[in-house]
Amino acid sequence: MNILVLNSGSSSLKYQLFDMQGETVMAKGLVEKIGLEGSELTHSPAGKDKVNIVTDIPNHSVAIELVISELLDPVHGVIRDMKEINAVGHRVVHGGQTFCKSCLIDTNVLAEIERLVELAPLHNPPTILAIRACEEKMHGVPMVAVFDTAFHQTMPAYTYLYGLPYHYYEKYQVRRYGFHGTSHRFVSARCSELLGKKDAKIITCHLGNGSSIAAINNGKVLDTSMCFTPLQGILMGTRCGDIDPAIVTFLMAKEGLDPKAMDDVMNKESGLLGISGVSPDMRYIEEAAAKGNERAAVALKVFEKTVVHYIGAYAAELNGVDAIVFTAGIGENAINARANICANLDYLGVDFDAEANNCRGQEVEITRPGSKTRIFAIPTNEELMIARDAQALVQGK
Ligand code: ADP
Secondary structure, rough: OOOEEEEOOOOOOEEEEEEOOOOEEEEEEEOOEEEEEEEEEEEEOOOOEEEEEEEOOHHHHHHHHHHHHHHOOOOOOOOOOOHHHOOEEEEOOOOOOOOOOOEEEEEEHHHHHHHHHHOOOOHHHHHHHHHHHHHHHOOOOEEEEEEHHHHHOOHHHHHEEEEEEHHHHHOOOOOOOOOOOOHHHHHHHHHHHHHHOOEEEEEEEEOEEEEEEEEEEOOOEEEOOOOOOOOOOOOOOOOOOOOHHHHHHHHHHHHHHHHHHHHHHHHHHHHHHHHHOOOOHHHHHHHHHHHHOOOHHHHOOOOOOOHHHHHHHHHHHHHHOEEEEEEEEHHHHOHHHHHHHHOOHHOEEEEEEEEHHOOOOEEEEEEOOOOOEEEEEEEOHHHHHHHHHHHHHOOOO
């Protein structure tokens, strides 16, 4: 069975075609600048040369058409007939309180994803465009929606409710949702396997451009650091993470910012970039800090402190922890950040293995045998998780 996985952004579309027999990637690629000047597609078929096509791509429908034509292309293609695509898995950012697991897309599901645009005005609309484009171009191929929020729907009310008047929850569903759920699910399941323990207490640290941490007990999320939007929690590339909410109204008044401008400050001008003034990218911050840039050095410290803070909070909420997982760009690759974070975990009985930690992008245990709490770096694979869900649902499992 072959599954096409689509991850749609407002001006981009990432895709991977999986052969589920060996869970191998047949081809993957990226369409960029959809609806903008200089739109292009980069297509990487397995075992063949990468192709770059610069052409006018005005909307998601044309993008999907182009992806299909590349997959079918006699030279760069990997399939001969569209019938060889057995299902499409869509990454959907917000499933609200409605979706606690992945599901086949029908008119009702699509209508609900549309209704949830209110909660995810930037993220759900491009996915809706991609779903409609697939309906149009790939008529009859079953589609599955896999939600970033779904895995976190097991959170109990006492972790998802804010200390706001309850009627705002009832009226607008203002509550903690959590994001990166597909990644937290993937790496926590793998960690459980490595531990040989189904009912493990695990803290998963997805540290990338966007970062979130989750506390997982027996396969269920107890708490997670992202909240109503992907803005809260860890300090991120350009997002502020936790701040005193009163700062928002204070700065709006002082700087004469309207809600959109304030939103931009917190989402696009803050985080590692905001403190360092160097870059949102961890590699450049590390480089600048090593050369003596003090703001870059303090940005790194703030980042590491927020991770240490959440690990401590979640170890307490879980009342113990069997394992901690680092994943995503920073979690899988930033050797120093991992080491600095782990240096604060003696109280959990962590016996850190600096030599094992000295690697990037690999699945590795970075604690020594006998460590009371074990720590792993596990590369995430959200696309594979989406493909697995799509396969299971179309096979009726
Ligand atoms: P996204 O959230 O966009 O998927 P990623 O998971 O790809 O992001 O993570 C991007 C982050 O990972 C960037 O801050 C980048 O600097 C960091 N990163 C990637 N490789 C390294 C590395 N070798 N050392 C330190 N940080 C790294």
